[in-house]
Amino acid sequence: MSRAFPLSRTTGPVSEEERRTILAAPGFGKFFTDHMASATWTPAKGWHDHKVTALAPYSLHPSAAVLHYAQEIFEGLKAYRHADGSVWLFRPEFNARRFARSAERLALPVLPEEDFLTSVEELVRADEAWVPSSPDEKSLYLRPFMFASEAFLGVRPAEQIAYSVIASPAGPYFAGGVTGITLWVSSNYTRAGRGGTGAAKCGGNYASSLAAQIESRKNGCDQVLFLDDTGGEGDLEESGTMNLCLVTSAGELVTPALGNILDGVTRDSILSLAGEFGLTPVERPITLSELRSGAADGTVTEVFAAGTAAVVTPIVGFKGESKGEGYAFTIGTGTPGKQTLAIREHMLDIQYGRAEDVHGWMRRVV
Numbered sequence: 001m002s003r004a005f006p007l008s009r010t011t012g013p014v015s016e017e018e019r020r021t022i023l024a025a026p027g028f029g030k031f032f033t034d035h036m037a038s039a040t041w042t043p044a045k046g047w048h049d050h051k052v053t054a055l056a057p058y059s060l061h062p063s064a065a066v067l068h069y070a071q072e073i074f075e076g077l078k079a080y081r082h083a084d085g086s087v088w089l090f091r092p093e094f095n096a097r098r099f100a101r102s103a104e105r106l107a108l109p110v111l112p113e114e115d116f117l118t119s120v121e122e123l124v125r126a127d128e129a130w131v132p133s134s135p136d137e138k139s140l141y142l143r144p145f146m147f148a149s150e151a152f153l154g155v156r157p158a159e160q161i162a163y164s165v166i167a168s169p170a171g172p173y174f175a176g177g178v179t180g181i182t183l184w185v186s187s188n189y190t191r192a193g194r195g196g197t198g199a200a201k202c203g204g205n206y207a208s209s210l211a212a213q214i215e216s217r218k219n220g221c222d223q224v225l226f227l228d229d230t231g232g233e234g235d236l237e238e239s240g241t242m243n244l245c246l247v248t249s250a251g252e253l254v255t256p257a258l259g260n261i262l263d264g265v266t267r268d269s270i271l272s273l274a275g276e277f278g279l280t281p282v283e284r285p286i287t288l289s290e291l292r293s294g295a296a297d298g299t300v301t302e303v304f305a306a307g308t309a310a311v312v313t314p315i316v317g318f319k320g321e322s323k324g325e326g327y328a329f330t331i332g333t334g335t336p337g338k339q340t341l342a343i344r345e346h347m348l349d350i351q352y353g354r355a356e357d358v359h360g361w362m363r364r365v366v
């Protein structure tokens with residue numbers, strides 16, 4: 001049975017005027033709403049102290065396990081306001097299930113999926129005024145997370161765990177129109193190995209991706225493309241915060257198979273939608289040389305990345321290094337692909353209630 005997250009309203013909310021200024025240009029991850037949802041877990045009491053309260057800093061002992069051993073997981077999803085003022089989540093059940101799988105991998109207690117959903121929904125209801133209005137692709141980004149808060153310097157699963165959800169208004173990802181990006185194919189760094197945490201959404205994965213991100217910027221690229229490191233010449237995995245999809249001249253939408261990568265909700269949804277664009281969805285390993293030769297001979301017609309933040313980001317080129325030699329190649333004409341842009345628009349139309357939700361993906365909150 002799901003637990004309630006009772007609301008104690010803040011006595012010091014951000015003024016309406018300030019909130020309006022923030023919502024006019026929220027950017028990403030810079031501003032936070034008035035409340036947070038939370039719950040605590042201990043072996044003796046299980047999950048308890050469910051609540052929605054004023055957003056406030058934590059008080060953590062310097063020995064808190066998360067600060068030393070990174071026993072932590074998180075999620076990311078958005079609330080969208082439709083033209084009639086209602087507020088909706090996109091497939092939050094998918095995030096709830098993925099959060100449970102991440103918890104198991106990081107030896108954290110599983111939060112019941114219903115509690116995940118209730119915490120997110122109650123926070124959105126409490127901070128409804130922070131959900132920006134459509135139609136300009138703004139949203140309220142929701143960040144559920146869980147970490148080892150126990151004060152103990154021993155390497156074992158912690159016995160006091162904090163769960164919270166915070167919310168941050170987000171602006172349109174491509175404010176000046178959708179542009180294509182170039183990926184740096186990292187040969188110095190990998191993101192995940194067999195048996196590692198690649199499929200979990202844990203902070204450590206992102207910490208270890210930052211050096212590669214710096215390398216990609218130094219080489220004039222926008223993001224990293226990670227390769228599999230388990231032998232062979234390296235299968236394509238994913239970008240720093242997005243899954244990878246290829247469109248081929250044979251009418252396929254190909255994406256790397258699950259295993260060491262994040263099971264993205266955007267990736268999964270696009271696989272379901274592929275048929276509507278005349279594309280056959282295919283999940284399989286893709287090698288770097290297949291991508292390079294496909295780009296050269298035109299069998300790979302479009303490439304894009306998929307994730308909650310940007311929905312769909314066209315990838316127009318790749319750069320990398322092989323045996324000490326730099327290389328670079330473009331996809332098609334080096335501009336965003338037609339199918340890519342059409343899929344992006346369709347996903348946004350579903351999320352903002354402009355297209356019929358035939359898959360039953362949207363969940364109304366307000």
Ligand SMILES: Cc1ncc(COP(=O)(O)O)c(C=O)c1O
Binds near residue numbers: 239240243265308
């Ligand atoms: C490593 C990684 N891959 C893929 C994704 C895309 O996942 P989703 O579509 O669920 O946002 C994300 C974003 O959360 C990510 O961090």
